[in-house]
Amino acid sequence: MILKNLITVRAALNGRKHFANVIQRTSLSTISNRQQLDLLKLDYNGITDSVHDQLASIVGSENVSSSTAILEQHSHDESYHSPVLPDTVVFPGSTDEVSAVLRICNEQRLPVVPWGTGTGLEGGAIPSLGGVVMDLGKRMTTIRSINESDFDATVEPGVSRMRLNDELRATGLWFPMDPGADASVCGMAATSASGTNAVRYQTMKHNVLSLEVVLANGSILRTGGRSRKTSAGFDLTGLFVGSEGCLGAITAATIRLHPQPERAVAAFSAFPSIRNAVDAATAIMQCAIPVAKIEFMDEDMVDAVNRFSDLENSIKPTLFIEFHGSEVSTDDDLSRTADIVSEFGGADFTFAKDVEERSRLWKARHSALYACKTLRSGPNIRYIMTDVCVPISRLSECLTRTKEDILECGLPGPIVGHVGDGNFHVILLVDRSNSDEMDIATGVIDRMCHLAISMEGTCTGEHGIGIGKQKFLVHQLGASTVDAMRNLKSTFDPNHIMNPGKIFSFT
């Protein structure tokens, strides 16, 4: 605990009270001597005037801020982890500015957190150890190119997925990845995000063609080109996708676009039990019906969504499905699915072919997170959201056992899932001021993650490891794999300034 004590002492000397608010820290208690020495050279004290002036000379003095409001805005994301104030926030306007800023932070050993929209769900963007938050979303808002004939686009971190799709609306193309928030596309690359369409259009892992990344020492990398395939050298694109800001800052992403479906049909059906619903979904996948979305909601979630969006769906485990294709193919998919659904006891099979009805249906699903708050109200009620992903053949068991655990624990815990991928989210509604409830919730999540890992699944399907899931990483992947990650990290970021305290610690 040497380093933690050192920080506290230095903090006290500088009178920086906000360090007292930091609860989550990397577990630094058993770091090796070599790394301890490295880390001790890091200055977590704050920004000196000279450093502040250097930063201001790069981005302009109006683009460096330590005003309380700005620091607070950049102290938290949409996870349940406690906010931590950074020491300063910088707003670079170009890749060159990012490079110059990182070079200074590297020289000065200042922690840096790249920031997109701050909508992450695992604390990835929280500046746990203070330092600099580099807000790339505010000024770097250019859509650098849209290549309609090649189905690709290159965007900067300030471009969100909805804005990109808006730009594309007359081109016949779209960007299908749709995590709940209107997230930054580059941020989505950093967390390897997914969404409701992954079952057909896959995740960011498969849809990023190339990244422009700036490393801690300021070097600017371009990891690929625009060809659909390449065998040129190591796959650095894949390395940076999902790296959560720990290997470098993403300053542009070239992503794949997909043709707008000729026709989209939505359908849903209620089932007598969770097992029936999930088994039906598994059967649909195993019959290779090319669904575009297949989403599960348990009865608590349906209840919440009914209240929030003024709907009257029967309060039972429900599957929401969407088919994309031609008129003929979607009709065929619809009828084959109807057969499977009835085989598993599905009732009230309803479908919507027109745009307005479909939009209404999916809006209900997309606002599921906000809808959950209708299940439990109060000033201290917060949601703790998590996700796991398992092989499809194990999904039914994983989900039902998790639901049993939730029912036993006594907290409201609606479940929503991208069941076609074997992925589901649990949203626990917790009274933050009650530490017993926090413990109960953490227990549920721990057991859920361990269960998923025991089924050869993952403790995080799409949100990333961030802060809260670090404890599962070694268990899930093994010590030598995580060591390999540490070695890579040390190669790309020898001074460990890039988003320290995330994904793994140096144990």
Place this chain on the structure above:
Amino acid sequence: MAAAGMKIMVGCKRVIDYAVKVRVRPDKTGVVTEGVKHSMNPFDEIAVEEAVRLREKKLAGELIAVSCGPKECGETLRTALAMGFDRAIHVEINDPKVYETLSPLHVSKIFAKLVEKEKPGLVILGKQAIDDDCNQTGQMLAGLLRWPQATFTSKLSVNGDSADITREVDGGLETIKVSLPAVVTADLRLNEPRYATLPNIMKAKKKPMDKVNPTELGVDLSPRVEILKVEEPPVREAGVKVDNVDELINRLKNEACVI
């Protein structure tokens, strides 16, 4: 291949895209349009969608899209063709001075002439354009043609030679019946327009687009309005902290003039 049935004509105006931050030109004579993203007026997209749906319900035959302006309007018309229209008419206005002062009265006169030629059973326009917010073209066109008009339409159902229409008005919703032919202007909640798909965008490239000169139509496009000055709204100033209540009252009275 147009089915036999009522012809529908729809106006598609090319405007600065709604998401763009509009800037005033340094010479204060207008806004910057060079290199700025343009797209079809959103209310016109809704009008286009409504016409396509009527045809899908077999209540309409040939669908014609019309746009007035420079050559870039061709792109706007191709979008309408990609959404399902059969033919486009591009009324070419290449002189930027003429285009800048083109107003609803000019446009409605152009449409009136085209209606005489094409004889549609229904003309659907967007209720207003998002650049000038005039909300006049549909009404003026109906006046020139002496046709019934149904503006701010949020629901349209065609029954033979009349249509039942719900209009969004200040007090709520008004239901009226108009005999056809009529002019309808589309409001936001009429429908949600479809996205153009790639195969349809490809097909649209081959659909006919006729070019028409406004002088052929006998319409006088001389400006009826002279733009004197275009300015941005005043920049928001920083707030002021006052030292005491007396100063507050003084400022509220003498500067803000609110008491």
